[in-house]
Amino acid sequence: MTERTLERVLEGETVNPPPIWLMRQAGRYLPEYRALREKAGGFLNLCYNPDFATEVTLQPIRRYGFDAAILFSDILVIPDALKCGVRFEKGEGPRLDPIEADDIGRLEARYAAETLDPVIEAVGRIRERLPGETSLLGFCGAPWTVATYMIAGKGTSDQAPARLFAYRHRSEFLKLLDLIADLSANYLIRQLKAGADAVQIFDSWAGVLGEEDFADFAAGPAARIVKTVRQAVPGAKIIAFAKGAGPNLSTYRQKTDANAIGLDWTVPLAIAKELQKDGPVQGNLDPLSLVAGGDLMKARARAIVEALSDGPMIFNLGHGITPEVDPETVAALVKLVRGEK
Numbered sequence: 251m252t253e254r255t256l257e258r259v260l261e262g263e264t265v266n267p268p269p270i271w272l273m274r275q276a277g278r279y280l281p282e283y284r285a286l287r288e289k290a291g292g293f294l295n296l297c298y299n300p301d302f303a304t305e306v307t308l309q310p311i312r313r314y315g316f317d318a319a320i321l322f323s324d325i326l327v328i329p330d331a332l333k334c335g336v337r338f339e340k341g342e343g344p345r346l347d348p349i350e351a352d353d354i355g356r357l358e359a360r361y362a363a364e365t366l367d368p369v370i371e372a373v374g375r376i377r378e379r380l381p382g383e384t385s386l387l388g389f390c391g392a393p394w395t396v397a398t399y400m401i402a403g404k405g406t407s408d409q410a411p412a413r414l415f416a417y418r419h420r421s422e423f424l425k426l427l428d429l430i431a432d433l434s435a436n437y438l439i440r441q442l443k444a445g446a447d448a449v450q451i452f453d454s455w456a457g458v459l460g461e462e463d464f465a466d467f468a469a470g471p472a473a474r475i476v477k478t479v480r481q482a483v484p485g486a487k488i489i490a491f492a493k494g495a496g497p498n499l500s501t502y503r504q505k506t507d508a509n510a511i512g513l514d515w516t517v518p519l520a521i522a523k524e525l526q527k528d529g530p531v532q533g534n535l536d537p538l539s540l541v542a543g544g545d546l547m548k549a550r551a552r553a554i555v556e557a558l559s560d561g562p563m564i565f566n567l568g569h570g571i572t573p574e575v576d577p578e579t580v581a582a583l584v585k586l587v588r589g590e591k
């Protein structure tokens with residue numbers, strides 16, 4: 251039986267105080283991350299160098315002793331392995347060479363699985379170096395979110411290019427989602443076999459989808475990933491995070507059969523409590539409350555712990571931490587969640 255708190259919660263146990271980790275916990279708010287990024291000379295160099303990726307993953311664990319480390323990588327390594335020309339320019343978001351409907355049939359032949367070898371190597375090294383009580387999380391992007399970047403070639407505010415593409419070329423689009431789902435499932439299987447204790451699927455753009463599209467583009471592909479992963483790794487523990495899924499969250503849990511669902515900060519705590527009756531939940535502090543800090547942050551964090559800690563919960567943000575956050579505020583949050591003075 252595992253003693254690690256995050257894994258116990260994923261098995262349905264209520265643990266007090268709840269385990270805590272933060273999405274994007276390794277990142278630009280940490281001076282030690284910024285220094286290493288400078289040295290590596292680019293974000294993808296960090297991701298594909300096992301020494302750098304290991305070091306960056308461990309940085310927030312040393313500082314805060316989070317209950318889980320999350321592998322340092324990015325969801326766009328899958329399109330990168332598909333030779334979509336992924337690049338990260340400073341001060342801009344990611345850029346890719348946009349794909350057209352005609353490209354989709356030819357994508358799979360371009361896939362270079364070995365692109366991901368250094369990431370898998372990092373997973374093994376990280377697990378060896380982590381304290382025994384700390385879980386290691388692997389992750390991938392959900393097919394819908396990854397596809398939005400592949401189609402637009404960049405992030406957009408409402409994913410209009412991908413939504414329109416899906417309306418115009420539905421069958422090709424569904425093929426694209428299946429392809430990303432299968433490559434992502436294999437990627438997660440490799441991470442789990444290399445030492446990841448659980449994995450998270452990030453669907454950051456699920457919130458722009460209408461009912462039918464949510465079922466076909468978000469819930470369906472996530473369910474496909476979960477099923478494929480569990481066939482290869484029986485009992486694999488999986489967190490599914492569909493940001494902005496709101497009223498779709500209950501069916502998302504049922505359809506995906508994930509061990510836990512992630513909640514963003516717009517999910518009311520009364521609804522989070524209802525969702526928790528069906529299984530573990532993770533979330534859901536507004537990342538901006540960490541920027542505001544002080545009593546506001548404490549009150550909001552306390553409300554989440556009070557509402558959800560009599561059931562299985564993992565404390566987290568409702569989305570990734572932002573660069574403006576003062577590292578001391580994160581220390582204060584961890585203390586508060588753990589009930590330490």
Ligand SMILES: Cc1c2[nH]c(c1CCC(=O)O)Cc1[nH]c(c(CCC(=O)O)c1C)Cc1[nH]c(c(CCC(=O)O)c1C)Cc1[nH]c(c(C)c1CCC(=O)O)C2
Pocket residue numbers: 272273274275276277278287293320321322323324325326338340342343344389391395405452454569570
């Ligand atoms: C949509 C998405 C991406 N990447 C990711 C998502 C899903 C979650 C989310 O919505 O935040 C996931 C991700 N990206 C990163 C991680 C590492 C692990 C962690 O600490 O959580 C994880 C889990 C590192 C990163 N990924 C990125 C950075 C910043 C790179 C830098 O140092 O400049 C980090 C630390 C770059 C990235 N990568 C991506 C974008 C849109 C950007 C630019 C935005 C930004 O600059 O914050 C794609």
